Amino acid sequence: MTTEIEKIERRTVQYWFQDGLLEMAFGGFLLLLALFFLAEASAPAKSGWRFFLDVGLLPLFIFGGWAMNRTVRSLKHKITYPRTGYVSYRKPERKKRAARGFVIGAAAGILSASMATLFASKSAGFDWMPAGSGVAFALALSILAFRTDLIRLAGLAVFALAAGIVLSFSGWGDRLGLAVFYGTLAVSLFLSGWLTLRRYLRKYRLPDEVSQ
Amino acid sequence: MSADPWSIADIDRLIHEPARLIIVTILNAVESADFLYLQRETELTKGNLSAHLSKLEEAGYVAVEKTYKGKIPLTICRLTGVGKDAFRSYRKHWQAFVKKTQ
Numbered sequence: 001m002t003t004e005i006e007k008i009e010r011r012t013v014q015y016w017f018q019d020g021l022l023e024m025a026f027g028g029f030l031l032l033l034a035l036f037f038l039a040e041a042s043a044p045a046k047s048g049w050r051f052f053l054d055v056g057l058l059p060l061f062i063f064g065g066w067a068m069n070r071t072v073r074s075l076k077h078k079i080t081y082p083r084t085g086y087v088s089y090r091k092p093e094r095k096k097r098a099a100r101g102f103v104i105g106a107a108a109g110i111l112s113a114s115m116a117t118l119f120a121s122k123s124a125g126f127d128w129m130p131a132g133s134g135v136a137f138a139l140a141l142s143i144l145a146f147r148t149d150l151i152r153l154a155g156l157a158v159f160a161l162a163a164g165i166v167l168s169f170s171g172w173g174d175r176l177g178l179a180v181f182y183g184t185l186a187v188s189l190f191l192s193g194w195l196t197l198r199r200y201l202r203k204y205r206l207p208d209e210v211s212q
Numbered sequence: 213m214s215a216d217p218w219s220i221a222d223i224d225r226l227i228h229e230p231a232r233l234i235i236v237t238i239l240n241a242v243e244s245a246d247f248l249y250l251q252r253e254t255e256l257t258k259g260n261l262s263a264h265l266s267k268l269e270e271a272g273y274v275a276v277e278k279t280y281k282g283k284i285p286l287t288i289c290r291l292t293g294v295g296k297d298a299f300r301s302y303r304k305h306w307q308a309f310v311k312k313t314q
Contacts, residue, residue, distance in 0.1 A: 005237050012241040085249025
């Protein structure tokens with residue numbers, strides 16, 4: 001019975017990913033990042049435009065994260081909740097959030113330090129940035145896939161890793177390589193989300209549509 | 213450890229009923245859920261789900277809030293503190309019973 005209880009709990013967590021909206025919105029966010037790195041790659045070094053872009057990365061992250069969150073919530077209210085019901089997830093306790101933040105921070109720090117050491121030892125230097133990003137995304141998507149038991153997220157993790165490694169060998173350099181990496185990942189996430197949403201919309205109709 | 217079959221008598225019978233156990237498990241995993249979500253997940257009829265929710269509400273395990281979203285009625289359910297404690301205790305008792313009888 002405990003296993004059944006765990007299954008129900010897991011399915012409740014999966015519900016957030018059932019419609020593919022998060023993947024589509026995250027794909028949109030990554031597309032923004034791809035455009036950012038494309039602009040960086042085309043901007044002349046030490047130019048005012050380049051400086052503006054360098055400074056703009058953090059606000060872009062903050063705005064992108066906020067916009068992604070708002071978009072997903074708004075779409076869920078319009079698409080998901082009328083079809084399959086409303087669920088509000090519990091926010092983790094402050095202590096747990098702090099502990100999680102510490103673990104994520106430590107992991108990011110270790111990963112950044114490892115990447116910096118790796119890049120410094122390679123003649124290609126920052127050309128390895130797409131591979132590093134691929135490893136980070138693969139790790140994050142794998143953890144999510146494990147927690148939610150969703151195989152498509154594991155597939156995306158493998159794709160992110162492979163794309164990062166392949167693009168590091170492409171010779172496009174760090175910025176253009178990252179632009180292509182984020183662009184590729186954005187398209188794959190959007191595609192995965194769109195297919196999931198299409199399946200969801202076919203399976204679950206609005207109550208008005210069902211009664212007709 | 214000897215098996216005591218009567219230790220199962222300590223189990224919370226209100227939660228132990230399968231439909232109510234599913235309802236409480238779902239509500240324990242979230243902050244709140246609406247009637248439609250619970251109905252879809254439990255596969256109960258509206259009447260059955262209402263009856264189970266009423267029993268859980270009477271026991272103080274579940275709080276039911278009836279509102280409107282536009283013109284559509286919206287019934288939001290959440291597990292109360294008493295309900296969370298009861299579910300935690302139920303799981304503990306059940307696990308102990310299974311362990312004893314294995």
